Amino acid sequence: MPRGITPRRPAKTGRHEAANLKPLRGQLAKARNPRERQPPRKSGGASKSKGYDPIAPERVAEILRRLDQLYPGVTCALSHKNPWELLVATILSAQSTDVRVNLVTPEVFKKYPTVEDVAKLEPHQLEPDIRSTGFFRNKSKSVVGAARRIVSDYGGKVPENMNDLLTLPGVARKTANVVLGTWFGKAEGVVVDTHVHRISRRLELTKNNDAKKIEEDLMLLIPRQKWILFSHQVIWHGRKLCLARSPKCVDCPLENICYAEDKTWSTVGKHRGAKA
């Protein structure tokens, strides 16, 4: 397990009570105004008893550095050959797994090779083909609706900008960010799926629960050139180690800078259920 930072000791009064923290949103609001930004600290971060700052620039940079080491060059796990296939796969991946979607999409694209083919369908005709991904009625409406809009309004081509993508049925910022980042290489935002949501909170990069607010927080903390890769890395981390129910903290290279309440193993403090 990589260790480059001396683990901080928990404050005697408990990790959250001892910290003389300003509210995270207040920090982020300051970050919006460069004149109010604090100069970066030289050390690896204040001790908790002196005002642990989870969004200190050097802590965020260390998280990014370790993610780079752990998941270099990772990308989207959804199989696709063009932006339309990626859009469909991302719509189908809601409340499902990439493995399940990758089992379903090859047959769908074999049966309906182009966006025009899908646009000619009635939603119920697609339902049997995507049934196993769950929520298949809504997903069928979204996929067929998106195909029709792409054919009627965008000349059969998946739009390359956020505003146009958001006009497509079933497409919100998460899906749009996946397509823009993964296919077009455009960093318009940060993908916030269930993994990014959970891990951003565990790493205290946000205190929010709403995906849009989490994305805003991450966009302020993470350098823009890292937005696309960061999303992929955190999603992989969520699949491999930082699992929802029982994170594998003992194997996690971020462990000694992570103070998540639900850690299962810890060198940095007392966590409920954690073993030191």
Ligand code: SF4
């Ligand atoms: S130490 Fe545990 S909770 Fe923290 S990031 Fe790693 S796996 Fe997740």
